[in-house]
Amino acid sequence: MTNRSRKTIKDVAAAAGVSIGTASRALNRRGRVSEATVIRVTNAAKKLGYQPDAIAQSLRLKSTMVIGMLVTDLSNPFFAGVIRAAEKRLQQAGYALLVGNTDNESEREGALIDLFRRRRVDGLIMGPCAAENVPLLEDLDQNDVPIVGYDRDVGSDQSGLHVDHRRAAYEATRHLLNLGHERIALLSSSSKLSPGRERIAGYTEALAERGFEPRDDLIRAHKSSMDFVASEALSLMSLRPAPTAFLTLGTRMLAGTLQGLRQNGLRIPQDVSVLTVGDTDLARLHAPSISTVTWDLELVGQMLAELMLRRLDKSEDGAPQRIIIPTQLIERESCGSPGA
Amino acid sequence: MTNRSRKTIKDVAAAAGVSIGTASRALNRRGRVSEATVIRVTNAAKKLGYQPDAIAQSLRLKSTMVIGMLVTDLSNPFFAGVIRAAEKRLQQAGYALLVGNTDNESEREGALIDLFRRRRVDGLIMGPCAAENVPLLEDLDQNDVPIVGYDRDVGSDQSGLHVDHRRAAYEATRHLLNLGHERIALLSSSSKLSPGRERIAGYTEALAERGFEPRDDLIRAHKSSMDFVASEALSLMSLRPAPTAFLTLGTRMLAGTLQGLRQNGLRIPQDVSVLTVGDTDLARLHAPSISTVTWDLELVGQMLAELMLRRLDKSEDGAPQRIIIPTQLIERESCGSPGA
């Protein structure tokens, strides 16, 4: 029964006493086949444990049923959660997900795009990256491989999903302003990527609405280690007058900030308020818990998959779409009025 | 130059004025080819932007250069970190990584194994799952698809990597015993999976060494939500005599425990000590920081890839191997002596 070598459609055809063409039609229920042969072929296939070879199918059908996804860091919870949801949705539609880590390096991303192209992925989902690689993407586009951008622009004729980072930072800043804070320190992971830029813009905008100028000495936007962020937080607190609130953008920033404040014996929210953009276990479970402006990772992953499937589905209109994911403020314990 | 359709080796051959056989040999530098034609063909390929079609190569060479990896939850940081490292190492060796989420469901895992088999992955890395799917795995094995188990047994003739969970829990328990704790509550995510079982064994063993019996009322091992864990923690603390220390196995358990203790106004480590197995941001950055017994996720991912590559490399011996990853205790602020 279980034979050493994998069965091909040839084996099935032979076992059912039909030609391979007929076997193929019977298995796929395509074209004219008698019900009797369908049953005979299906049974033979089952008995042999036959599974069609996806590679051969891909070659023939020019579709691999594989979607590639590129992110800077698979292990970043914000990406991991999205990937998980996207994979789930894609799997339902029969697609598999090939993932790649760019480490935020342009060459690595280029190499991966190339690799995915060679592997003939049916579509590509691209997360933010400090890279352009426009020619490669255009090439994919010309070969009818749809691209879906995630917090990233990948061409005007492609679909894109964008978390509303600008508004997230805007709302966060407003929340702090409403509490009476005027000197709000901003710690952002990197202004090079689109989300980082957007957030800084939102922060600036909220400030401007109240007639405040963003102060350069209150904004720190480097990609950096947690220890470095901790010392940044300390250096910010040694300014005179010191900031009364911290707005942290990204997990690492929050972690470093908390560490820095703690080392200095500063209490949250009595001595300083903290608000973070993007929810994490840390924010939820820290004592005190950290207020946050956040969004639904599962929704993001699902919608990314959905955007992709829509472009892939030939029966649909298939026009590129643009989706903005809204954000919500979750108030917890880390924000108070200055000097309260 | 950039033509609408992708170039094939036929185009390259035509452009270089040679046959496709020669073009193939020249591009792969295999067999006898004159240096002159190699150059001519290579140039033609470059000019046309030719990239060999991986699907066609796969069909012909019977190797897809794709490795499948199955875990219960991609977004679990413990898996995400491992996947990231594994992908990195595999990519260096020219392999791509196809990932799948089993959600810890046997059918889903079975479906994914099947899918990967159909896609002819060259190898399969399988994380722990409450599933057996032995026949499917045997089938893969019979088709010379190596399987590498990660915290999971996948057959005696397969490679496996195991974090030493038993020892981790053993060391953790001993650490608490050494501090003078006698009533140590154990919160484990699930005793169904191998890591869970091992950990409970380690806990029991350390206790037995000191002549303590593991008390059933101190052990809670269900898969459960964070809120549920919090109430479990509270119910444990209402025992008389109450436990003086908590050993939490897994992120969710730690998070729930911390929340429960906090709701009850219990201070760490004054009122109760907490030690967790598996390091996370939360453990590192919680106030107070939580001591942990942990291991190197990057090493795990790297070694998984290494095990796989070794089995794939025909030039090597290729015998299945078994690797045990050691764990280390990191003392932080969450453990003290009872009543100190």
Add this chain to the structure above:
DNA sequence: TTGAAAGCGCTAACAA
């Protein structure tokens, strides 16, 4: 050293 041709496993067009 090169070209011609077979064939990987499959589907689809065309004949029968």
Add this chain to the structure above:
DNA sequence: TTGTTAGCGCTTTCAA
């Protein structure tokens, strides 16, 4: 309704 055949793009015999 079924069988035969071409061909997806590639590598690798086998002849020349």
